[in-house]
Amino acid sequence: MNAPTAFDQSELIDTRFTVPGMRCAGCIAKIERELPKIDGIAAARVNFSSKRVAISHQPALGETELGEALLGLGFEAQKIADNPLGSDDRERKQLMRALAVAGFGMMNIMLLSVSIWSGAEGSTRELFHWLSALIAMPVIAYSGRPFFSSAWMALKFRRTNMDVPISIGVILATALSLYETATGGEHAYFESAVMLLFFLLAGRALDAEMRTRTRAGIGALLGRMGKTASVIGPDGSTQRLPAGQLEPGMLVLVAAGEALAADGEIEDGTSALDNAMLTGESTPEPVGVGSIVHAGAINLGAPIRVRLTRVAGDTAIDEIARLMDEAGQSRSSYIRIADRASRAYAPVVHTLAALAFVGWMMAGAGWHQSLVIAIAVLIITCPCAMGLAVPTAQVVASGALLKRGLLVKDGSALERLAECNMALFDKTGTLTLGEPRADVSGLDAQARSVALGLAQNSRHPLSKGLVATLRAEGVEPAAIESVREASGQGLAGSWNGLDVALERPEATSTELATQLRIGPDVHALTFADPLRLDSQATLKELREVGIDASILSGDRNEAVEAVAAKLDLPATASASPQDKLATLEALKAAGRKPLMIGDGLNDGPALAAAHASIAPGTASDASQQAADAVFIGEKLMPVALAIRVARRTMQIVRQNFAFAIGYNVLAVPLALFGYVTPLIAAIAMSLSSLVVVANSLRLAGSAK
Amino acid sequence: MTGLAFLIPIALLMGALGLAAFFWAMRSGQYDDMDGAANRILIDEEESE
Numbered sequence: 001m002n003a004p005t006a007f008d009q010s011e012l013i014d015t016r017f018t019v020p021g022m023r024c025a026g027c028i029a030k031i032e033r034e035l036p037k038i039d040g041i042a043a044a045r046v047n048f049s050s051k052r053v054a055i056s057h058q059p060a061l062g063e064t065e066l067g068e069a070l071l072g073l074g075f076e077a078q079k080i081a082d083n084p085l086g087s088d089d090r091e092r093k094q095l096m097r098a099l100a101v102a103g104f105g106m107m108n109i110m111l112l113s114v115s116i117w118s119g120a121e122g123s124t125r126e127l128f129h130w131l132s133a134l135i136a137m138p139v140i141a142y143s144g145r146p147f148f149s150s151a152w153m154a155l156k157f158r159r160t161n162m163d164v165p166i167s168i169g170v171i172l173a174t175a176l177s178l179y180e181t182a183t184g185g186e187h188a189y190f191e192s193a194v195m196l197l198f199f200l201l202a203g204r205a206l207d208a209e210m211r212t213r214t215r216a217g218i219g220a221l222l223g224r225m226g227k228t229a230s231v232i233g234p235d236g237s238t239q240r241l242p243a244g245q246l247e248p249g250m251l252v253l254v255a256a257g258e259a260l261a262a263d264g265e266i267e268d269g270t271s272a273l274d275n276a277m278l279t280g281e282s283t284p285e286p287v288g289v290g291s292i293v294h295a296g297a298i299n300l301g302a303p304i305r306v307r308l309t310r311v312a313g314d315t316a317i318d319e320i321a322r323l324m325d326e327a328g329q330s331r332s333s334y335i336r337i338a339d340r341a342s343r344a345y346a347p348v349v350h351t352l353a354a355l356a357f358v359g360w361m362m363a364g365a366g367w368h369q370s371l372v373i374a375i376a377v378l379i380i381t382c383p384c385a386m387g388l389a390v391p392t393a394q395v396v397a398s399g400a401l402l403k404r405g406l407l408v409k410d411g412s413a414l415e416r417l418a419e420c421n422m423a424l425f426d427k428t429g430t431l432t433l434g435e436p437r438a439d440v441s442g443l444d445a446q447a448r449s450v451a452l453g454l455a456q457n458s459r460h461p462l463s464k465g466l467v468a469t470l471r472a473e474g475v476e477p478a479a480i481e482s483v484r485e486a487s488g489q490g491l492a493g494s495w496n497g498l499d500v501a502l503e504r505p506e507a508t509s510t511e512l513a514t515q516l517r518i519g520p521d522v523h524a525l526t527f528a529d530p531l532r533l534d535s536q537a538t539l540k541e542l543r544e545v546g547i548d549a550s551i552l553s554g555d556r557n558e559a560v561e562a563v564a565a566k567l568d569l570p571a572t573a574s575a576s577p578q579d580k581l582a583t584l585e586a587l588k589a590a591g592r593k594p595l596m597i598g599d600g601l602n603d604g605p606a607l608a609a610a611h612a613s614i615a616p617g618t619a620s621d622a623s624q625q626a627a628d629a630v631f632i633g634e635k636l637m638p639v640a641l642a643i644r645v646a647r648r649t650m651q652i653v654r655q656n657f658a659f660a661i662g663y664n665v666l667a668v669p670l671a672l673f674g675y676v677t678p679l680i681a682a683i684a685m686s687l688s689s690l691v692v693v694a695n696s697l698r699l700a701g702s703a704k
Numbered sequence: 705m706t707g708l709a710f711l712i713p714i715a716l717l718m719g720a721l722g723l724a725a726f727f728w729a730m731r732s733g734q735y736d737d738m739d740g741a742a743n744r745i746l747i748d749e750e751e752s753e
Binding site: 024025026028029046047048049050093096097100101104107108111112124131135 | 708712715716719720722723726727730736737738739740743744745746747748
């Protein structure tokens with residue numbers, strides 16, 4: 001943090017690393033305190049949200065040394081490109097600035113307008129109008145830019161979009177207000193124009209924020225791939241090559257603990273691979289000569305030699321990232337309810353306003369009065385209540401769901417969740433916990449503490465499962481001395497002078513198992529990936545609201561069938577990421593609205609392509625990013641809850657819409673016939689907004 | 705009414721100050737790492753060496 005710097009500041013360069021292993025405040029403190037103690041490093045700054053570290057260091061220190069320094073602290077790190085934040089981020093910040101300016105303008109102009117409405121007259125009113133104009137002009141010019149430029153682009157290509165009527169409304173209201181101000185007229189409508197911009201910008205800024213997060217997920221996905229590989233030359237020498245320079249046909253040596261940088265086929269050696277990031281399956285996959293391996297898998301066992309088949313840009317993981325990107329884009333074109341309504345609504349209002357103008361002109365009211373009435377129609381129908389109808393309901397519902405362990409990431413997600421009429425579940429990690437849990441009923445208290453003492457030294461999935469089971473039962477670990485881990489064999493050590501070990505069982509079986517040896521005694525431990533406790537209840541609740549569930553898994557047939565039989569669900573097994581995506585596309589083409597619930601990286605494209613998607617909190621980062629909602633904890637019930645609350649939310653949204661439309665149906669004719677003064681329009685407008693907000697607040701208790 | 709001559713500029717100035725503070729906070733990256741800020745509060749001050 002504030003390390004004394006004995007460095008010449010001008011010589012320092014910045015290198016950024018992505019450190020996915022950061023989990024807590026302790027990690028931040030450790031990295032920021034320990035790194036500057038290394039010779040040549042001036043400072044380190046952690047960005048926890050994006051899991052990145054920026055290291056300021058002397059140029060003499062290379063990427064490898066810095067990576068090793070981080071590894072020395074216990075964090076795996078990958079260097080990232082210098083400017084990881086592209087134009088998306090600029091666009092988002094621009095929207096935030098426009099929103100802030102519009103907010104400032106809105107508050108100040110409102111202050112002035114309220115005094116005019118409550119009866120300021122003569123020179124005071126004129127002064128206030130001029131002040132409003134002075135504030136409004138720059139504010140509209142600055143904050144309106146996103147709308148004006150988008151409308152201009154559309155008009156240039158002879159098309160129209162939502163921004164065209166917005167721009168026309170804002171410009172027309174501003175121009176007439178300016179004229180009114182200049183001629184000392186009674187009414188100016190700067191506040192309505194600025195308020196309109198403010199509410200619209202708030203929606204856009206939130207939308208941009210969501211999209212930025214999705215992109216970050218795809219970046220995180222590609223960051224997990226091995227970045228370099230040891231290539232074995234024809235003469236047997238090895239050479240370290242970056243992933244981009246690998247070619248199909250090369251022979252690569254993959255050491256234990258290393259991540260693969262490309263897809264290939266094993267030529268020599270047997271080992272176990274952690275494929276969790278590709279498939280979400282926790283069990284290490286045993287591989288031998290002839291096995292196909294994929295980039296991103298981590299070698300847990302012995303070194304293997306791999307003949308490469310598909311390299312950078314062409315690997316299975318690249319494919320998944322591309323599918324996710326495409327699927328995500330096709331979904332962002334989804335037309336939201338609010339958009340649909342206001343798309344139909346805006347032209348109607350403008351036509352009405354135009355008709356009012358023409359009508360009053362023909363009735364001989366003079367062009368000035370006719371224009372005032374036309375603008376009154378525009379103002380009183382300011383889509384405030386309409387604009388609040390959806391977001392307020394969604395915010396309240398999301399807050400209620402969050403308290404029940406379900407994080408909804410996107411406002412429109414609730415809309416889509418409510419529309420779903422069928423559900424597809426991944427098996428491992430979704431219906432099941434996704435972690436092997438040990439059956440420790442055969443162990444006595446002493447054996448349990450020895451097992452925990454041994455297992456906590458290993459990062460093997462079975463050890464981690466054993467540790468989780470034992471810790472959950474409150475077991476204290478025994479002190480084990482000289483613990484050593486042999487890849488593929490197990491853990492061994494000594495306890496009170498006895499040799500103890502956690503090792504591979506002698507009898508081979510299809511079940512996941514290990515055995516605990518304490519001196520002469522041998523205990524067998526079996527592992528299972530248990531179903532989430534409330535799976536049955538959740539599925540029952542889903543059926544009650546008319547949602548048919550089925551299983552769509554990449555796992556083996558037998559494993560899937562066992563779960564399917566238990567839960568009485570139809571199932572499809574051995575589905576590749578492409579199969580899953582194709583299944584969803586087919587369902588969507590058939591008019592169904594599938595909800596996908598999955599956790600693995602192989603579910604990523606399916607999650608992005610589904611009508612709506614939910615991922616458990618244990619899912620890979622990429623899947624969590626692709627999903628609309630994430631549920632935390634070991635219960636599946638938040639899935640059913642999400643559907644119920646989403647439907648209730650849409651009910652409230654429809655009520656809000658009905659009210660907003662009803663209000664307009666009443667107010668517009670009055671305005672059309674010239675009975676509405678700006679004061680009445682303002683009160684009616686704020687009242688209608690308040691009613692909508694109050695109605696939305698009823699959702700707070702909906703997630704009980 | 706003369707009070708307005710003071711009050712309106714004061715109101716505008718305070719609003720503008722808030723706006724400037726927000727711009728400054730955004731430019732200096734205070735919104736870049738919200739989760740980090742939440743966690744940093746838990747870090748103990750380093751012992752003076």
